[in-house]
Amino acid sequence: MRYFRLFATYLRLGVLGELEYRANFWINLLQSLLELGVALGGLAVVFTHTDNLGGWQPDELLALVGVYFLIGGLIRTLIRPSMSKFMEDVRQGTLDFTLTKPADAQVLVSIQRVEIWRMVDVLIAIPVLSTALLRLGAQLGPAETLTFAVTLLSGSLIIYSFLLMLSTCAFWFVRVENIQVIFMSMWQAGRWPVSIYPAWLRAVLTFLVPVAFATTVPASAVSGRITTATLFGSIALAAALLLVSRWFWRLGIRFYSGASA
Amino acid sequence: MAESPVIQIDELSKIYTVTEREAGLVAAMRSLVKRKTRDVRAVDGISFSVSEGEIVGFLGPNGAGKTTTLKMLSGLLYPTSGRATVLGFRPWERNRDYLRRMTLVMGQRNQLVWDIPVIDTFELNRAVYRIPEAEYTRTVGVLTELLELAPLLRKPTRNLSLGERMKCEIAAALLHRPWVLFLDEPTIGLDVTMQRRIRQFIAEYNQRTGATVLLTSHYMADVEALCKRVIVIHHGKLLYDGDLSGLADRFAPFKTVEVELQNGAGGRPLDRYGEVLVQSEGRITLRVPKVETATVTGRLLAELDVVDLTVQDPPIEDVIEQVFSQPDGATSHLPGTVADAPFDSQKQ
Known part of the structure; x- marks a missing residue:
């Protein structure tokens, strides 16, 4: 509850801060619309040749694009800006201010910057996803909806934990911004269902960089193709990664307190 | 009330392991794989104690170990050996009750959010420290008056001059009314007038609240105006602990x-x-x-x-x-x- 209030404060500050740079909104909107155009155009091209891609129907792929934008929007709005700020703080020593606050440092670090204009991705995702869901409507019962919500949540948590762990490396290596760039380019692969990729890449996108859990898995929940094993696998992985990333974070803090100047 | 010291340090040491490499490209390449390390004794077995309400000047040249000591006391660093308690807490355990009662101001670093008005950073700290509304309003009022912040609060941090920013930094660090203040060069880079304002404020705050202050500064005017007692460290070792006036007799007869x-x-x-x-x-x-x-x-x-x-x-x-x-x-x-x-x- 308390952290919720804190988050609300950061959110408000994000709005205030970005109101100062209004042009950003239009640039981001343009960028996101372009990206959406490319995504939808890609789908259109593919489906003029075939009506089935790796077992996925057009509407299911539309749902995937929606999920891709939704979670991508969350990453770009909250996780990535906060993690960038965190890495900057490590480099400049201003992390000290966060660590002397009487609140959980991991939470503070994770919600500390909200790039509100990036929400356009989420705004774009909603109509795309709604359209897809409506067209798939017949197959969507309460169970599927619940499964969808659960996989969406665990997918977000998986990506969050993963990015947190990557960023935590800043404690040891200080300059690790490039890791984020690498992640974001891997993330782009999530625009397509992982089943279309060769086995090795599928394995990479599932286990090494768990993009699949945040995109393909929730999207397969709406198209009713998700297996129970995948569902529980996703939940278990989310829980495990949350714990591991927490542990890793603490390790990083301990290192920082032990060695930094 | 028993006169138990607010800050008590015994044989506190901090050894950093630093990597070093020779100049040149080859050495740089080699260091990517294997790094040579060396131990640096930043703080080497210092002991002192500070009583409630004291303002103590903590002096030493750059690299003497002042900041390292302050960081250990504010819970940011684990000591390599030795003991320290502040307000009865071991700082590096980062107990929330401790963190709520102390503050750290670093003159060279900024905690105010760059793009938003100062008052909004204050709001953020209010949320972090969970300061009750009434108390917050009162404290902001007092600080605004003492530091003459009224015209600054609505401005974004980036539009403030260095001196104005420092005043706001200090105010932001005091909103939760800490009992112990660690001030690391709070007047650095400020003009003489602004230095004096900050100095007066620290004295005033100390008098009003009885807070304990440990202050480092390279400006002797700060030290002369604020600190009856100084602690001098050099190469991580304690050189002197006593009256400012005694310092001259001892070291510069x-x-x-x-x-x-x-x-x-x-x-x-x-x-x-x-x-x-x-x-x-x-x-x-x-x-x-x-x-x-x-x-x-x-x-x-x-x-x-x-x-x-x-x-x-x-x-x-x-x-x-x-x-x-x-x-x-x-x-x-x-x-x-x-x-x-x-x-x-x-x-x-």
Whole structure:
């Protein structure tokens, strides 16, 4: 509850801060619309040749694009800006201010910057996803909806934990911004269902960089193709990664307190 | 109330392992794989205690270990060995009850959010520290009055001057009304007027709240105005802990003798009287051991055409410089160094 209030404060500050740079909104909107155009155009091209891609129907792929934008929007709005700020703080020593606050440092670090204009991705995702869901409507019962919500949540948590762990490396290596760039380019692969990729890449996108859990898995929940094993696998992985990333974070803090100047 | 110290440090040490590499590309490449490390004793077994309500100046040249000590006390660093308690807490356990009662201000670093008005950063700290509305409003009111913040609060941080920003930084760090303040060079880079404002404020805050303050500064004016007591560290070791006035006696048992000569020095060697600090036209400034001041001035007056002569205590800056020019581990024989000074007037 308390952290919720804190988050609300950061959110408000994000709005205030970005109101100062209004042009950003239009640039981001343009960028996101372009990206959406490319995504939808890609789908259109593919489906003029075939009506089935790796077992996925057009509407299911539309749902995937929606999920891709939704979670991508969350990453770009909250996780990535906060993690960038965190890495900057490590480099400049201003992390000290966060660590002397009487609140959980991991939470503070994770919600500390909200790039509100990036929400356009989420705004774009909603109509795309709604359209897809409506067209798939017949197959969507309460169970599927619940499964969808659960996989969406665990997918977000998986990506969050993963990015947190990557960023935590800043404690040891200080300059690790490039890791984020690498992640974001891997993330782009999530625009397509992982089943279309060769086995090795599928394995990479599932286990090494768990993009699949945040995109393909929730999207397969709406198209009713998700297996129970995948569902529980996703939940278990989310829980495990949350714990591991927490542990890793603490390790990083301990290192920082032990060695930094 | 029992007089148990607010800050108590025993044999506190911090050793950093730093990586080092030789200059050059090859060495740089090699260091990507394997790094040479070296231990640096940043803080080397220091002990002291500070009582409630004291303002203590923590002095030392760059790299002496001041900031490292402050960081250990504010819970940011684990010590390598030794003990420390502040308000009864071990700082590096980062107990929330402790963090809520202390604050850290670093003059070189900023906690205000860059793009938003100052008051919004205050709001953020209010949420983080969970300060009740009424108390928050009252504290902001008091700080605004004391630091004259009213015209600044609505401005984004990036539009403030360095001095204005520092005032706001300090206010942001005090919203939760901490009992212990660690101020690491709070006046650095500020102009003289602003330094004085900050100084007055710290004194005022200390008087009003009885908060304990540990302050580092390179400006002796800060120290002279605020701290009765100073702790001097050098190369991680404690050199001096006591009254500011005692510092000069202990480390710089010299007087500064300034003479104005009728016809200039006229080629006469002046270093027979003392170490020549400044010599311009007819004015000469000499450093003379305190015990010899009377003899030397007598001789100056007798042997030279003196127009004017003044004897002064050396400025505190010079005292400090004198302290820090001591070689590593020289603590024990410091007062004795007088005899090794580069002149020996006794032989004359």
